[in-house]
Amino acid sequence: MICINNKTKLYSVLKLKCPKCHQGNLFINNAWNYHNTLAMPDKCFVCRQDFKIEPGFYSGALWVTYPIVLIVVFLSLFPLIFIPDYYLMVFLVMLLVVLVTQPFVMRYGRAIWINIFIHYDIGYEQ
Numbered sequence: 001m002i003c004i005n006n007k008t009k010l011y012s013v014l015k016l017k018c019p020k021c022h023q024g025n026l027f028i029n030n031a032w033n034y035h036n037t038l039a040m041p042d043k044c045f046v047c048r049q050d051f052k053i054e055p056g057f058y059s060g061a062l063w064v065t066y067p068i069v070l071i072v073v074f075l076s077l078f079p080l081i082f083i084p085d086y087y088l089m090v091f092l093v094m095l096l097v098v099l100v101t102q103p104f105v106m107r108y109g110r111a112i113w114i115n116i117f118i119h120y121d122i123g124y125e126q
């Protein structure tokens, strides 16, 4: 397993932790809870960092999510280019991959977005 320094933004994004303290969770539910996959607490349970910074703050995360979706689509299409003449199957596999990965992509998009604006505070080091 890859060991990531818990003071880096990469740690906060990959573990979906608060960008300020790297301890509190960014999301309330797990990703498979499709109805509430993006439910976030108002504030971090550890450092009280506000996660609802301003109305519409996470609409900017779409700019982060879009390239991630493109990478997922291209990675899912790559093995299928070796199977010509099955365009419907290629489309269905790509659609399935996008639907299954969508909650994770949206969560990581939000985690990257909030990490752009909020930085690690060494005062919360364990």
Ligand SMILES: [Zn+2]
Pocket (backbone or CB within 6 Å): 018, 019, 020, 021, 022, 023, 024, 044, 045, 046, 047, 048, 049
């Ligand atoms: Zn925190």
